[in-house]
Amino acid sequence: MRPLIDAAEAAALAGAVRLDVRWTLGGPSREADHLAGHLPGAVRLDLDRDVCGPVGTVGGRHPLPEPEALQAVLQAAGIDDDSTVLVYDDGDGLAASRTWWTLRWAGIEDVLVLRGGIKAWTSAGLPLATGPESPEPGTVTVRPGRLPVLDADEAAAWAKERELVDVRAPERYRGETEPLDPVAGHIPGAANLFLGEDDLADAERLRERLAPHPDAAYYCGSGVTAARAALAVTAAGMPTPPVYIGSWSDWVARGREVATGEER
Structure with a gap:
C-alpha cells in the first residue's frame, strides 16, 4: 500500500527524513509533544504555519503555501531533491496526508506516511527521542503544480x-x-x-x-x-x-x- 507503510517498514527505512506533523484542529501547537517524544531524528513541522499558506479572504482555511516559503521550510528540515521523506501524525492521517500531498505537489517524489502514526510506532515497541532536532540544511527545490x-x-x-x-x-x-x-x-x-x-x-x-x-x-x-x-x-x-x-x-x-x- 505504498505510500502508506507500517512501523516496521518505517524503522527499516534507512536515511529517510522524518517529519513530525502532529496537529489538533483549532488547538494549540504540538511543539511540546514533539519535545517530549518523537521518532528519532524527526523534525517538527506545523501544519498551519509551515505546510499551508496564510489564511486570507479567499483560498480556504488551509490554502496552498507560497513556493518560496515552503522551500525554506523543507530545506531547514534537511530535505534534498532525492530525499525519501517519512511523515507521521497522531494516527488519524489528516495532517500527515495533507503534508504528503503538499510535498508531492511541490515535486518531491518519494513521500511516505506512517500508517497509525506515532501510536503505531510506540505500540511496536520502537524508541522515541526527546528534545529538539537540528538537521543539516537540505537543498530541495520546490517545483509546484506536480499534483492536479x-x-x-x-x-x-x-x-x-x-x-x-x-x-x-x-x-x-x-x-x-x-x-x-x-x-x-x-x-x-x-x-x-x-x-x-x-x-x-x-x-x-x-x-x-x-x-x-x-x-x-x-x-x-x-x-x-x-x-x-x-x-x-x-x-x-x-x-x-x-x-x-x-x-x-x-x-x-x-x-x-x-x-x-x-x-x-
Whole structure:
C-alpha cells in the first residue's frame, strides 16, 4: 500500500527524513509533544504555519503555501531533491496526508506516511527521542503544480461534467450542521463519500469503496480530509486524483451557490 507503510517498514527505512506533523484542529501547537517524544531524528513541522499558506479572504482555511516559503521550510528540515521523506501524525492521517500531498505537489517524489502514526510506532515497541532536532540544511527545490489541483470554477465544472466527491461527514454535506464554516451545505452536483482513518488500514476495502469513482475529484472543508482521500486513492493503486484544495471554506468565502440535502 505504498505510500502508506507500517512501523516496521518505517524503522527499516534507512536515511529517510522524518517529519513530525502532529496537529489538533483549532488547538494549540504540538511543539511540546514533539519535545517530549518523537521518532528519532524527526523534525517538527506545523501544519498551519509551515505546510499551508496564510489564511486570507479567499483560498480556504488551509490554502496552498507560497513556493518560496515552503522551500525554506523543507530545506531547514534537511530535505534534498532525492530525499525519501517519512511523515507521521497522531494516527488519524489528516495532517500527515495533507503534508504528503503538499510535498508531492511541490515535486518531491518519494513521500511516505506512517500508517497509525506515532501510536503505531510506540505500540511496536520502537524508541522515541526527546528534545529538539537540528538537521543539516537540505537543498530541495520546490517545483509546484506536480499534483492536479482544482479551483472553484474547475470544481463546479467537475461536478457537472464528471464526478466531484465531498468527503465530509454526511450531516455536513447535507447542510444539517456546520461547525467550522459560516454556511452549511455542499457544492451543487457533488456526491458524498465519507472516508475516515479506518479506510487507510485496509487496501481491499479501499478498492471496493473507490471502484465506483474512477474519475472523481475530491474536496472537504479546507483541503485536509480531501488530501487524506487522495492518499487513500493512491494507496489503493489508482492515480492520485484532483483535489479542490480550497474546498468548502473557499467556496463559501466566494459566495458560490450552495446545495443542501441529498443529491438525486
